[in-house]
Amino acid sequence: MSGxxxxxDNRAGVTVYGLDGTKRLLRLxxxxxxxxxxxxxxxxxxxxxxxxxxxVPQDAPLSNWNRSVHRPGSQPSYTxxxxxxxxxxxxxxxxxxxxxxxxxQGGRRARGKVERSAWSVRxxxxxxxxxxxxxxxxxxxxxxxxxxxxxxxxxxxLYRAWDNxxxxxxxxxxIKRVIRxxxxxxxxxxxxxx
Numbered sequence: 001m002s003g004x005x006x007x008x009d010n011r012a013g014v015t016v017y018g019l020d021g022t023k024r025l026l027r028l029x030x031x032x033x034x035x036x037x038x039x040x041x042x043x044x045x046x047x048x049x050x051x052x053x054x055x056v057p058q059d060a061p062l063s064n065w066n067r068s069v070h071r072p073g074s075q076p077s078y079t080x081x082x083x084x085x086x087x088x089x090x091x092x093x094x095x096x097x098x099x100x101x102x103x104x105q106g107g108r109r110a111r112g113k114v115e116r117s118a119w120s121v122r123x124x125x126x127x128x129x130x131x132x133x134x135x136x137x138x139x140x141x142x143x144x145x146x147x148x149x150x151x152x153x154x155x156x157x158l159y160r161a162w163d164n165x166x167x168x169x170x171x172x173x174x175i176k177r178v179i180r181x182x183x184x185x186x187x188x189x190x191x192x193x194x
Contacts, residue, residue: 016176019118022183030189037182038105041119044174045103045167048121052161053098060092061131062146090127100125101158119175121158132157 026034060066100123107117123129134147136154155163162168 016118016179019179022179022186026182026186030186033182033185033189037178040178041175042103044171044178045119045121047165048158048161048167048171049101049103051165052101052121052123052158055157055160056094056097056101056128058094061150062143065090065092065127090130092127093125097123097125097128100128121161123158128157132159 023034026037102122102124104120104122105118107120109116123132131147133154135144
C-alpha cells in the first residue's frame with residue numbers, strides 16, 4: 001500500500017506520519033475496519049480514562065470553591081475574550097467532571113508544533129481543567145498558593161492518570177501496532193480480487 005503511515009519514535013511517544021491518509025482510505029474502502037481499529041485504540045486508552053475519573057476528588061479541593069459571590073459591585077470573572085463568566089461555570093460537581101473525561105479522536109495542533117494528537121483522553125469540564133492546571137503558570141494569588149500547598153503539583157487528574165497507568169511506556173507502541181495491523185488488513189483487502 002503506497003499511502004502507508006510512517007512512524008517515528010521519540011521520547012514523548014510515537015509520531016505517525018500519514019495517519020490521516022490511512023484513516024481516509026479505511027473510511028472509504030473498509031469502514032468496518034476503521035471502526036474496529038478505533039475500538040481497539042479506545043480499549044488501549046480506557047485504563048487512563050478510568051484512572052483519571054478516580055483522580056477526581058469527591059469534595060471540592062479548596063473550602064470556598066463553590067461559594068458564590070453575592071456582594072454587589074464585586075469583580076466579575078472575565079474570559080480572555082472579555083465576556084463575563086457565570087460564577088457557577090466552575091462549580092465543583094464530581095459526577096459531571098467524571099462523566100466529561102472522554103476519549104477523543106483527533107485534535108488541534110499546539111502553537112509552534114507540526115504535530116497534533118491522533119487520540120486523546122481529555123476533560124470537557126471547566127472546573128476539572130482549572131484544577132488540573134492551576135499553579136502551572138506564575139500566578140501567586142491565594143487560591144493558587146493554597147492549591148500548590150495542598151496537592152503539591154499540577155496535572156492532578158489527567159496527567160497523574162497517564163503516569164499512574166504507565167500509558168507513557170505502553171500505549172504509544174500498542175497504538176502503533178494496531179495501526180500497522182489494520183493497514184495490513186486493508187492492504188490484503190485491496191489486493192484480493194472482487
